[in-house]
Amino acid sequence: MAKQLFYTFLDDLSLLKKLLDDRKNKEELWTEFVHRFTKLILKIAWQYENDKEKVIDKYLWVLTKLSANDYAILGKFNNNSAKQTPKFTTWLVVVINNLCIDEHRSSHGRRRFPKALTQMIDKDRKVFELYYWKNYSVEEISHTLSLDLNVVGDILEKISETLTGHRNNAINVNKVEFTLLNEFNIPSDFNYNENEFEILMEEWISKLTTDEQTVIRLRFWEDLSVKDIAQITGFNNEQKIYTLLRNALNMLRRESEADLIN
Amino acid sequence: MHISEIQISLLLEKKLSYKDQQEVNLHIADCPLCAEKLASSYKLYNSFESLKVPKEPHIRTTTKIYEGVSRLLNRVTLKYALAGVVLILSLVTFYTVFEDEQEVSKFRSIDSEHFLEIFEPTDESVLKGSNILFRWSSVEGSIAYRFFLYKEDGKNLTSTLLTDTSYSLSNLQLKPGNKYLWRIEIIFPDETKHRSEINAFTYTK
Numbered sequence: 001m002a003k004q005l006f007y008t009f010l011d012d013l014s015l016l017k018k019l020l021d022d023r024k025n026k027e028e029l030w031t032e033f034v035h036r037f038t039k040l041i042l043k044i045a046w047q048y049e050n051d052k053e054k055v056i057d058k059y060l061w062v063l064t065k066l067s068a069n070d071y072a073i074l075g076k077f078n079n080n081s082a083k084q085t086p087k088f089t090t091w092l093v094v095v096i097n098n099l100c101i102d103e104h105r106s107s108h109g110r111r112r113f114p115k116a117l118t119q120m121i122d123k124d125r126k127v128f129e130l131y132y133w134k135n136y137s138v139e140e141i142s143h144t145l146s147l148d149l150n151v152v153g154d155i156l157e158k159i160s161e162t163l164t165g166h167r168n169n170a171i172n173v174n175k176v177e178f179t180l181l182n183e184f185n186i187p188s189d190f191n192y193n194e195n196e197f198e199i200l201m202e203e204w205i206s207k208l209t210t211d212e213q214t215v216i217r218l219r220f221w222e223d224l225s226v227k228d229i230a231q232i233t234g235f236n237n238e239q240k241i242y243t244l245l246r247n248a249l250n251m252l253r254r255e256s257e258a259d260l261i262n
Numbered sequence: 263m264h265i266s267e268i269q270i271s272l273l274l275e276k277k278l279s280y281k282d283q284q285e286v287n288l289h290i291a292d293c294p295l296c297a298e299k300l301a302s303s304y305k306l307y308n309s310f311e312s313l314k315v316p317k318e319p320h321i322r323t324t325t326k327i328y329e330g331v332s333r334l335l336n337r338v339t340l341k342y343a344l345a346g347v348v349l350i351l352s353l354v355t356f357y358t359v360f361e362d363e364q365e366v367s368k369f370r371s372i373d374s375e376h377f378l379e380i381f382e383p384t385d386e387s388v389l390k391g392s393n394i395l396f397r398w399s400s401v402e403g404s405i406a407y408r409f410f411l412y413k414e415d416g417k418n419l420t421s422t423l424l425t426d427t428s429y430s431l432s433n434l435q436l437k438p439g440n441k442y443l444w445r446i447e448i449i450f451p452d453e454t455k456h457r458s459e460i461n462a463f464t465y466t467k
């Protein structure tokens with residue numbers, strides 16, 4: 001038990017090194033590892049499950065993955081050949097999250113449509129079309145769709161928030177983003193075949209520059225805000241992201257018009 | 263080659279070299295898998311401190327852990343995992359790390375995306391007027407809804423296909439003093455359907 005106490009004083013890296021090298025005390029070292037990172041694992045598990053029992057299952061599953069083949073996954077941190085080294089906890093979060101994504105993909109299939117698009121197919125989409133494309137007033141929309149004024153207001157705010165990732169953005173900037181749906185030119189009654197539509201979308205997207213593709217994917221498939229995209233791509237310039245989006249959307253409009261309207 | 267976890271971690275910590283950043287950008291332009299992993303890690307990393315683990319001091323959790331443990335027990339290679347889990351129980355870690363139950367609902371949940379919420383009328387309402395408005399939440403990924411109205415004996419009165427998340431029912435069909443039941447069916451692009459709970463209302467003059 002004294003040894004156990006000693007292990008609690010090791011920093012993360014020393015604990016990891018000992019766990020990978022010290023053949024004799026593996027059991028105690030793994031115990032300390034599990035104890036130390038339980039909260040971290042549970043936080044991630046809650047992102048993928050909303051039922052307490054499933055979370056526990058996921059937690060145990062993560063532990064079995066991490067300990068399998070003599071901690072092979074954890075060993076990868078030590079064999080890192082990059083010049084820089086991230087913090088162990090950052091890396092562990094990424095590793096566990098990737099495990100969960102792979103698992104989720106294999107059991108649920110991959111996501112094939114942009115989040116921004118699937119979220120808009122229904123009432124929100126109608127409000128969006130009337131407001132941004134037919135320039136209806138909030139009152140007119142309320143009347144046309146027999147919705148309460150407040151409901152229309154809430155929807156407009158929600159759309160703005162969903163698509164920009166933050167509140168109260170200037171409308172003219174939003175408009176660029178809202179055009180995605182129009183670029184794809186999907187009539188509201190269009191009964192699409194997912195496979196055909198996906199192939200079409202990939203074809204349109206393949207005609208963009210790589211920077212535009214990167215930005216379009218992060219914005220509309222991964223639902224990241226322009227601010228986040230500026231950071232994640234290292235461009236650190238929101239105006240540049242908007243320009244890329246605008247150019248990409250113009251191109252997509254031309255491509256989709258040619259394919260869908262004829 | 264996909265983007266390694268080390269690369270993602272360095273990017274999150276803003277330690278990625280210019281050249282490596284260019285490579286990452288180039289790769290996610292046509293690798294949806296890495297784009298998803300990167301975006302997901304980014305969101306998680308930036309909110310990690312504020313994420314809470316719900317409180318669950320309930321006996322069923324403990325039972326579940328024991329079930330998990332006995333499953334692990336059957337696999338010799340996993341005995342270390344088992345030792346860890348057992349010790350955790352003895353350290354009562356679970357009781358100290360579960361914090362705020364109320365926080366759960368705000369978490370993204372993949373399975374709860376198909377959940378439909380009834381806005382109005384609430385269950386067991388008493389309603390009057392010439393028109394009754396039914397409203398419910400939009401469901402991500404759905405393409406249409408079907409509104410069902412039943413008499414109390416279960417006989418179907420109306421079934422209407424809608425793309426809206428509301429339906430206005432004229433009272434012509436309703437008799438004052440009678441109770442009615444209704445539900446929404448959610449229709450997905452692959453033609454799978456989910457049905458909401460049945461709600462009731464009573465119509466009066």
Ligand SMILES: [Zn+2]
Binds near residue numbers: 263264265296297
């Ligand atoms: Zn990849």
